[in-house]
Amino acid sequence: MxxxxxxxxxxxxxxxxxxxxxxxxxxxxxxxxxxxxxxxxxxxxxxxxxxxxxxxxxxxxxxxxxxxxxTKDDIFGQLIRDAFGELAQALAECDRTATDERDWMRRCVTGYVAFGLSHPDEYRLAFMVIKAYRKPYNAEQLDENEEVGEGTRVGVPVFMQLTKRIEQAIEAGVVRADLGPPLLVAQALWASIHGLVAILIARPRPHFPWEPLDELIRVQTDMLLNGLLTERDERAPTRTARRR
The missing domain is CATH 1.10.10.60 (Homeodomain-like)
Structure with a gap:
């Protein structure tokens, strides 16, 4: 056996x-x-x-x-749909529990990382197992184009939800408008978070002196949000006090 x-x-x-x-x-x-x-x-x-x-x-x-x-494409497609479905549920939980746009941004980052680490196989299938396609996809023809991978077909709508929320956060003055259009900001944010998840899943060079996992995630999240979010007046005294 x-x-x-x-x-x-x-x-x-x-x-x-x-x-x-x-x-x-x-x-x-x-x-x-x-x-x-x-x-x-x-x-x-x-x-x-x-x-x-x-x-x-x-x-x-x-x-x-x-x-x-x-076909094996049908099987792979079902696995991808299941993986993105679970990711969408995790992000929906961020929507449900967030108290405001700033809180949502933090929950989005930490929730995405938590999903990847708690579902490593599903995450690798969705983002790290590559299937080759003969033609580039047209974002406006996702449902009709048979050359589009299932990861793109079901993943792009999930990603566009993130883009929409970032657009709303920019309009609310929470995310910096000078960074660029919402789609660009969303892509940069996702790339940064994905890099962290991918390296934590792979855990290359096990003898590398990794810091504690929760601290690594906290610092990564703070670095991203400090560059992404606008400043709030109530934060200024804290930063001033630290410089003294």
Whole structure:
């Protein structure tokens, strides 16, 4: 009975022929297919995985797999939709709990980082497992263009929600208007946060003298927000006192 570990967490996928489900166990079979495919995509990359390999990992025939998903693109697409769906829920929680625009910005940054660290496999699938496409996408034709990756199709709307909130924060005088248009600011913010999440997930050079994780996240968040947000009058005395 083969046992595989995948991702950065101690997840183990154990599949055997004895585990084949009888007709009517479709929901459990779907979960097994997605779990096996996730492991393979993370281990080998999208291009090096076939439906045959996925079927073998699950312990079913390729023909049986086709009853659930016709192509590996369909499987990958479902995994991506699930990942972005969970990310959207995490960001929606920031909307629900934030007391004002400034609080929302901080919760957005820390919430995004927390999601990536608590869902490393899903995050890697959504942002770090690359699928090659033959043509560049047209942002205005996301639903019609078959060349668009599922990550783009479902990820761009989530990103545009962030852009809209930044636009509102600029209009409210919370985010600095001199930085540039909302889309540019949103892209720069996401790139900075993604860099932190990616390096924390990968954890390269384990002997590097990393500072405590919570402190690293706090400093990164403060650096981003100090450059992003406008100053508030009530903060001035604190900064003046520190300079004395």
């Amino acid at each position: 083969p046992t595989r570990k995948t991702g950065t967490t101690a997840k183990t996928y154990t599949i055997s022929l004895a585990n084949r489900k009888a007709r009517g166990s479709g929901h459990e079979r779907l979960r097994e297919i997605l779990a096996a495919a996730k492991a393979l995509f993370l281990e080998h990359g999208f291009e090096n995985v076939s439906t045959r390999k996925i079927a073998e990992r699950v312990g079913i025939s390729q023909t049986a797999l086709f009853a659930y998903y016709k």
